[in-house]
Each structure stands twice: as structure tokens, then as C-alpha cells.
Amino acid sequence: MAETKKEIFTYQAPWELYGMSWSVRPDKKFRLAIGSFIEEYSNKVQVLQLNEAKGSFVEASVFDHPYPTTKIMWVPDKVGNRPDLLATTGDYLRIWEVQNNSSSTSSVAMRKLLNNNKNSEFCAPLTSFDWNETDPSIVGTSSIDTTCTIWNVETGQAKTQLIAHDKEVYDIAFACGTEVFASVGADGSVRLFDLRSLEHSTIIYESQPPPDAMPLLRLAWNKQDANYLATFMMDSRSVVILDIRLPSIPVAELQGHEQSVNAIAWAPHSHCHICTAGDDAQALIWDLQALPRPVEDPILAYKAGAEVNQLQWSSSQPDWVAIGFGSCMQILRV
Numbered sequence: 596m597a598e599t600k601k602e603i604f605t606y607q608a609p610w611e612l613y614g615m616s617w618s619v620r621p622d623k624k625f626r627l628a629i630g631s632f633i634e635e636y637s638n639k640v641q642v643l644q645l646n647e648a649k650g651s652f653v654e655a656s657v658f659d660h661p662y663p664t665t666k667i668m669w670v671p672d673k674v675g676n677r678p679d680l681l682a683t684t685g686d687y688l689r690i691w692e693v694q695n696n697s698s699s700t701s702s703v704a705m706r707k708l709l710n711n712n713k714n715s716e717f718c719a720p721l722t723s724f725d726w727n728e729t730d731p732s733i734v735g736t737s738s739i740d741t742t743c744t745i746w747n748v749e750t751g752q753a754k755t756q757l758i759a760h761d762k763e764v765y766d767i768a769f770a771c772g773t774e775v776f777a778s779v780g781a782d783g784s785v786r787l788f789d790l791r792s793l794e795h796s797t798i799i800y801e802s803q804p805p806p807d808a809m810p811l812l813r814l815a816w817n818k819q820d821a822n823y824l825a826t827f828m829m830d831s832r833s834v835v836i837l838d839i840r841l842p843s844i845p846v847a848e849l850q851g852h853e854q855s856v857n858a859i860a861w862a863p864h865s866h867c868h869i870c871t872a873g874d875d876a877q878a879l880i881w882d883l884q885a886l887p888r889p890v891e892d893p894i895l896a897y898k899a900g901a902e903v904n905q906l907q908w909s910s911s912q913p914d915w916v917a918i919g920f921g922s923c924m925q926i927l928r929v
Contacts, residue, residue, distance in 0.1 A: 614664030630664030737764035783808025819866035858906035872903035
């Protein structure tokens with residue numbers, strides 16, 4: 596009789612967690628990094644590795660981090676021939692290198708702290724960042740000071756810094772390629788930028804006309820079809836799907852959550868699937884193939900143990916999604 600494959604693995608962290616990222620390297624399957632959410636200066640980042648024989652996660656390493664991580668990302672190295680890097684944002688953008696001590700443990704050292712504000716001891720916290728998949732020397736950060744900064748992480752220098760929004764910027768995401776990125780923020784707009792012509796940007800969506808605009812919290816770009824973006828408003832139960840060829844009007848609104856949405860992730864291997872998660876403790880997977888016809892219901896629903904704050908779909912193992920709720924991380928086979 597064939598052994599049935601386990602569908603869910605759970606890890607209980609020693610603290611509430613927020614930042615979370617799947618490793619991309621092909622030689623590091625089932626490796627994730629998670630960051631603590633402790634409301635004080637001293638926080639932690641853990642690197643976890645699934646022991647498939649035992650069916651449980653083990654801590655490969657843990658390191659101190661100032662303030663909670665607003666985002667964690669592994670270097671988008673699909674081949675596995677670059678240094679094993681991890682980036683985090685909080686007060687600054689930091690690049691860390693993981694070095695394997697043995698098959699189960701590793702040590703982590705900070706390689707770079709990127710700071711573009713040299714003449715002040717104060718820094719504006721970074722809300723998010725994105726690591727460019729086409730050229731991993733490029734990272735874009737978003738800040739509460741209304742700016743986005745594009746960095747060369749190999750030199751540690753800012754390539755460009757621009758005022759992106761009228762208020763705080765909450766998220767940034769690159770399209771396919773190295774030139775085009777988008778951002779969302781407290782002014783309720785989704786803005787499109789091209790690094791080849793930064794003197795102007797394009798507003799492709801506004802939650803409501805100013806001054807009544809609701810903040811847009813997160814942004815996700817469909818990696819298989821760069822015409823599609825997803826975003827959601829603060830305290831909203833629905834996810835807005837945008838087609839950049841048809842600005843200002845959403846091509847779909849996904850209304851399956853009973854409470855506020857907190858996280859969104861497109862399938863890395865499919866142009867028409869997206870996962871959404873929220874305060875109703877649900878993670879929902881939607882099939883958008885029918886667009887532009889309305890999408891009424893998700894095709895899969897998973898009920899977690901508490902409000903889902905974090906969601907990441909693995910690009911190297913696309914049949915696995917990770918969710919974070921409270922101090923618990925779960926990976927689910929989809």
C-alpha cells in the first residue's frame with residue numbers, strides 16, 4: 596500500500612511571527628525564514644528546515660534583528676550558484692549571508708546595511724521591498740516617508756530614490772524584467788513606474804477619489820502574465836484584480852472573505868491562480884481563468900487556527916503554500 600504524502604506541516608515559533616519567506620535555491624527544498632513580531636527593539640529571524648523523515652521543522656539558525664521585519668526575502672536564485680543571501684527590512688534594508696555549518700545547522704552574518712540618508716541619525720521605517728528576479732543585484736524598497744528607493748545590493752549604493760506617493764508607501768513590486776515596478780500606499784493609489792523614464796508615473800487605480808481614498812496595503816504582480824496586479828484596501832474583505840491595459844476599473848473583485856484581507860500571493864507557476872488570506876482565518880485559492888466574467892467562489896478553502904497575517908507561495912515548489920497565524924507557521928500542499 597502506497598504511503599500517503601503528508602499535506603500539512605506545522606511549526607510553533609517561540610513568538611508571534613510576521614515576516615516569512617520560502618527559499619528559492621533548488622538544493623534547499625522546504626527551507627523558510629520567519630521573523631518575530633515583538634513590539635520592542637530586539638527581534639529575531641529564524642531559518643527553518645523541514646526534516647522530511649521526521650515530518651517536523653528544525654531551526655537551522657537564528658539571529659537578532661532590530662525591530663520586527665516588515666518583510667523577508669531569499670535571493671531569487673533559481674539555479675543556486677550565488678551566495679546564499681537573505682534580505683530583511685525594518686529600520687533599514689539589510690543583506691545577510693547564510694553559511695552552512697553542517698547538514699542541519701547554519702550561521703548567518705550581516706553583509707550589508709543599506710542607508711541612503713547619511714546626514715541624519717533618524718531613519719524612516721521601510722514598509723516592504725522586492726528583490727528583482729531578472730537581475731538579483733536590484734532591490735526596491737518602500738518607506739513611510741513617501742519614497743521608493745532602487746538599490747544595487749552588490750555595491751550597496753542607491754541607484755535612484757523617488758517620491759512615489761503623496762503619503763506613506765506600503766508596498767512595492769517589480770514586474771517581469773528589470774525596468775517596471777509598481778507601488779501602493781496610504782493615498783489609495785496604485786502607481787506604475789519605469790526606471791528608464793522616472794520623471795513621470797502612471798496611476799492605474801485609485802481606491803476612491805481623494806480625499807476619501809482608503810489606503811492600499813499590499814500589491815502582488817502576476818509573474819506569469821505581467822498585465823495583472825492584485826491589491827486590497829485597508830479593512831476590506833475583497834481583493835481587487837487589475838489589468839494594467841484597462842486602468843482605473845478593476846477587472847475583478849474577489850469577495851470570499853468574511854473579515855479583512857491581510858495577504859495575497861499569485862501562483863508562481865500559473866497565470867490564473869491567486870491565494871488570499873485574512874482575519875477570518877481562511878486561505879482561499881481562486882481560479883481567474885473565466886475573466887472577464889465574474890469570479891464568484893474560490894476553488895479551495897483552508898481554515899487556519901487564527902487570523903492569517905502572512906501568506907507565501909513557494910516558487911521552487913509550487914504545490915506548497917505557507918501561512919502564518921499567531922505564533923504558528925503552516926505549509927499546505929495545494
